[in-house]
Amino acid sequence: MTRAYDKTIAIIATLDTKGPEAAFVKTRIEKEGYGTLILDTGILGQKDASAPPPDYSADEIAKQGGEERAELVTRSAEKETRNRGIRAMSEGSARILRRLYEEGRIRGVLGLGGAQGTEICTFAMRALPLGVPKMMVSTVASGQTPFGIYTGTRDLTIMHSVADILGLNSLTRRVLANAAGAVVGMANVELSEEGAQRPKVGITIYGQTTPAGLPIKALLEDKGYEVFAFHSNGTGGTAMEELAVEGFLDALFDLSTHELTDELFGGIHAGDSERLLAGGLKGIPRLVIPGGLDVITLREPETIPEVYRSQPSVPHNPHITLVRVNAEQMIRLATVMAERLNQSRGPVIVVIPKGGFSFYNRDGLHFRDLGADRAFVGTLQAKLKPEIPLYEFDNHVNDPPFVPQIVSVFEELLKRAETKTGNVTP
Numbered sequence: 001m002t003r004a005y006d007k008t009i010a011i012i013a014t015l016d017t018k019g020p021e022a023a024f025v026k027t028r029i030e031k032e033g034y035g036t037l038i039l040d041t042g043i044l045g046q047k048d049a050s051a052p053p054p055d056y057s058a059d060e061i062a063k064q065g066g067e068e069r070a071e072l073v074t075r076s077a078e079k080e081t082r083n084r085g086i087r088a089m090s091e092g093s094a095r096i097l098r099r100l101y102e103e104g105r106i107r108g109v110l111g112l113g114g115a116q117g118t119e120i121c122t123f124a125m126r127a128l129p130l131g132v133p134k135m136m137v138s139t140v141a142s143g144q145t146p147f148g149i150y151t152g153t154r155d156l157t158i159m160h161s162v163a164d165i166l167g168l169n170s171l172t173r174r175v176l177a178n179a180a181g182a183v184v185g186m187a188n189v190e191l192s193e194e195g196a197q198r199p200k201v202g203i204t205i206y207g208q209t210t211p212a213g214l215p216i217k218a219l220l221e222d223k224g225y226e227v228f229a230f231h232s233n234g235t236g237g238t239a240m241e242e243l244a245v246e247g248f249l250d251a252l253f254d255l256s257t258h259e260l261t262d263e264l265f266g267g268i269h270a271g272d273s274e275r276l277l278a279g280g281l282k283g284i285p286r287l288v289i290p291g292g293l294d295v296i297t298l299r300e301p302e303t304i305p306e307v308y309r310s311q312p313s314v315p316h317n318p319h320i321t322l323v324r325v326n327a328e329q330m331i332r333l334a335t336v337m338a339e340r341l342n343q344s345r346g347p348v349i350v351v352i353p354k355g356g357f358s359f360y361n362r363d364g365l366h367f368r369d370l371g372a373d374r375a376f377v378g379t380l381q382a383k384l385k386p387e388i389p390l391y392e393f394d395n396h397v398n399d400p401p402f403v404p405q406i407v408s409v410f411e412e413l414l415k416r417a418e419t420k421t422g423n424v425t426p
Contacts, residue, residue: 008035019048028180065092093124108133108187122150133186153239198226206256208358209291211398232256244279258292280344285417330376338383347416355396
């Protein structure tokens, strides 16, 4: 359903240090026919003389985050006070921003900040759903900074300020004008709801399962589903779980559960403890395949921890090395997978491709270890609740015949869900 949002952009800035810049972007946005709402996240609470009046004061934002701003200033010399202040402003801004969105009062958000401001603004922006324009002008948006801590799983755009956000000049005016124009441009976008009536399916794909994932996606689309592919690189699976919890996805085709392996064994594509759990607690039906589960993804060969150096490994590219999971580790994976799937409140089916779980796990290749795979399957069978079916097929996960087989099982899963809820099937 389309909601009639006010033509208003929220601006988040520390008005004690970014007053002129906040005033500048406010004017630029309003010249484009949009209103503005300003959130002042300046912990000092001393507005620059050129700063516009805030719609939400620093005192109010801090209180929403569980703190008294004045007390934070008084105790500023204490070790943890700065972190408490940042956390309060982050959480308070997030609550206010989310409420403004839910009340239909804003159509996008623009943030201005250095390291502290970027942390506060992007935390707040991540409280907004996908599709809401989120633009962050940041001094730390450089190649030396990891972006995942700021973007998380959201469609958040970060623009490098180049010069410090410390007063207006010909360079900062251009950067800030571009940012204001960008957020207004995004807010102006109208998109038809094509596919809105089709059931939405999230599928996980990894390099080890891409040969299966692509035709599965095409076949599901032919059958009338709208398919959203998520790369199992840590962020992808987390995003899929979050969207399932938010009700955006109707079912999960979890072809590539590799993130669980990296979570347990220190790989670079680790998911979090909500992987294989959050969507199930929400009651979303899920098909589970151990695609890529037999592989730990690590960095350059010389960086591999000593504990894994006796296990078979393959260089994926100059910066990524794949390590085969042994039998003991596979047992642990099966135990954790069963613990999480057993908590599901919706239907779950597990399918095992006995021909191999990943690209190199097939007869004649480096990662073939039938004993380890059998240890995984045996443990999973023993620990899964009886009402969770586990099917085995002779094919490798990437064999062409496996595609129609697994899609057929997925449709069986959705029939179970339909019987229970009356939803999902096209």
